[in-house]
Amino acid sequence: MKKTILLIVFSLILSVCNAQEWFTSFDVAKRLAIVQNKMLLVVWEESLNGSIPLIIKSDNGSTLIIDLAQDTRLDALIREYFVPVKLPESNYEDFIAAAEGRGFNYINKLTDNSIKIMDVNGNILNIDASTEVMTDFSELIDKYALNTAFFNMELRNYSNDKTYLSSYLLAEKYIEFAIYAKKELRSELIDLGNIYLEEAEKLLSKSKIDNVEAILQKIELLRIEESLILNRVGKANRQLNRIEPNEIDPINQRMYGFLKYTIYRLQKD
Secondary structure, X not given: OHHHHHHHHHHHHHOOOOOOOOEOOHHHHHHHHXXXXXXXXXXXXXXXXXXXXXXXEOOOOOEEEEEOOOOOOOHHHHHHHOEEEXXXXXXXXXXXXXXXXXXXXXXXXXXXXXXXXXXXOOOEOOOOOOOXXXXXXXXXXXXXXXXXXXXXXXXXXXHHOOOHHHHHHHHHHHHHHHHHOXXXXXXXXXXXXXXXXXXXXXXXXXXOOOOHHXXXXXXXXXXXXXXXHXXXXXXXXXXXXXXOHHHOOHHHHHHHHHHHHHHHHHXXX
């Protein structure tokens, strides 16, 4: 795929492309991303007054640097894989408020001038991406140009009605998607899923349903599944052993049994 991307990039650079406008309305971009099953490629509008260098490498070792802030030749290719958004500074306070409690790395990524890959709800996927070196454009596409059809229904349900259930189901879907994703992307997908999982816990604490404890236990089990996806079998085993078998709620018996069986298999027990 990488070689194909590079060929496309160089053909675009050698030809005359029509620049395509970036969205400045996040809501409009979000609706398009849901329809097209794409992630959002986002920069702060003010950052385009500076420099956003992208490096493009060929198989023979040569490189080309394009400044996204000044050069529009890559716009068409970006539109093919992402929905591009220039966030106005007027959105800053809303995004900062939504990110409260997510830690230094998340806030640093949100507020800097680098490219942010977001889902349709404005949550960042590429938190771990370095901001100190130039972005490799082909790697950006290869790693983050996801087809979100796998969890499109959950994205729609969450967008239409943000409840503990829609948050939990979207988190669960992101975590399940991580199983099939490239190894180097799994932890980032799980981190993104955990944003919704933590939100589900908060919304659950305010709900009036009868089986709150059972749902909280289901969330705990899902976090053990995360450890297994990341190949942290020992950690998953320790987490599961903290739960007494007789404390497992009937609605969670199947998931508990699956986790126990999987751990035994991975440990060749």
